[in-house]
Amino acid sequence: MAYNRINSSIPAISRWYEDEHGTFEAELQTRLGERLRRLRLTRGDDQRAVAERAGISEKALRNLETGRGSTVETLLRTLKALDALDGLNALVPEPTVNPLALMRNAKLPQRIRKRRAPNPEQAGA
Numbered sequence: 001m002a003y004n005r006i007n008s009s010i011p012a013i014s015r016w017y018e019d020e021h022g023t024f025e026a027e028l029q030t031r032l033g034e035r036l037r038r039l040r041l042t043r044g045d046d047q048r049a050v051a052e053r054a055g056i057s058e059k060a061l062r063n064l065e066t067g068r069g070s071t072v073e074t075l076l077r078t079l080k081a082l083d084a085l086d087g088l089n090a091l092v093p094e095p096t097v098n099p100l101a102l103m104r105n106a107k108l109p110q111r112i113r114k115r116r117a118p119n120p121e122q123a124g125a
Contacts, residue, residue, distance in 0.1 A: 026067065036064060039082055047062060060074050061078060
């Protein structure tokens with residue numbers, strides 16, 4: 001069900017990218033910050049309390065909530081302080097394995113190698 005929510009938001013993300021008010025990344029940061037702020041407010045917490053629990057400065061939290069740039073560490077600490085780490089599963093879902101592919105290949109690939117372009121000198125030989 002989480003996949004359907006993510007999948008249905010793809011057109012909205014595309015519209016953000018095309019928005020004339022800013023770049024895709026800036027818009028995402030702003031919207032993420034707004035959501036974090038609303039979550040904090042619905043839980044009845046002020047910035048000082050959340051920042052203290054997260055082990056970050058109030059300014060770092062304010063920057064995160066306003067979309068003015070932050071770090072992944074600040075985001076993770078804030079989510080943990082708000083008891084909202086489960087939201088990461090929607091952001092980055094755990095990869096699933098196709099059972100048929102698992103039967104064919106007993107080992108999962110450790111890395112994906114790029115295919116080399118054919119050498120034009122060898123093709124003509």
